[in-house]
Amino acid sequence: MALNKYINVMISSRNSSNFDGTNLTEIRKEIKDIIEKEKLFGREIFKVWINEKEDPQSFDETIWKKCLREARQADIVISLYNGQSGWIKKNDSIGICHDELREALDSGSGKVWAIKLEGCVYNSKTSEQQKNADKKFKEFVEKNHQIFSKPVSNIKSLKKSIKEILNDAVIKLVERGVFEVSRSKSNYGEVLSWKRMNYVDRSNAIVNALEDSIDKKETGFLEDKTYFLQRNNYKVLLILHAIPDSVSIASARERVGQPFLQDFRKNKQLLKDDNTIGPVHIIGCHKTVTETQARNILGFPDAIILKDSFGIYVAxxxxxxQMVFLEKCSDSYSTAHAFQEFIDWMIRTDEMEELEKRAISRKNIIETIANEN
Structure with missing residues (x-):
């Protein structure tokens, strides 16, 4: 496999509309040139793809597939949204801009950013097919609002916003690279130290790493020897656990068991104030975990099982x-990063609001159970 010498950036947008008195095609070409001239230690590191490279006369299904492939393979995707979904294939219902953004999000939502272009001028005399496609795109964008930076109204602000996005994106790419290296099968440093530990010590190491990561982040805090996730006006009680080996090994798995069966013992902590809700169980797994294994720990299959880069969320x-299985907690860094990946995923997908609702209901259920015991 050839080494990729560039960070591949895709800019997705309409190209026939005008923004700030200039055609978007010209703006996109200028932005491409600006990005590709940026250097790190004297070396150009960005390669930008825009569909102006393709022959507009041949913009058929083959080119459509190429656009989707670029969206899928790009390291960074920046969507410039002006309300239009773009060109539509015959007998189809979504535009190319919509499909590019969908494909990019499906291949990795963490690599996608979007900017709303305010005051963009385009032809209002569109077909019903185009209007329906634009409406679908608008609904899709609203569901994925978390990827948007601040809207811009002129070219100067657009260029500034794109530079800020690329700065953040490069830092994230480096962080993910370090994370993946730390998660790889290695026998050095702290990874080796953790492998040498027995189950008790390794479990304690995983839990301690989780405690440190929660306490150091703005999202969580320690209070009366208990960890909480701060969300809006609520304090979500977190109960930390560790599975110190493969989940398939009974003796490792049984160190956690079905932890929610003991939730009623946390009733006094939950009743301290109206804003305390939960709990949510955070389970650091030394190795990977499958959806089937998560279901088995829950005890029944009819549940929400969501898998992402951090591991598995069960509700x-x-x-x-609610349980969160954090995968490959092989050292303190990978453990902390997996927890932060979970928080970022919850915010990015709006699942955090659902977590809060379930935590409020769980508190009420626990109070009823505690009163019966």
Missing amino acids: DNIQKI
């Missing part, structure tokens, strides 16, 4: 049980 909509 039961009947009993409102």
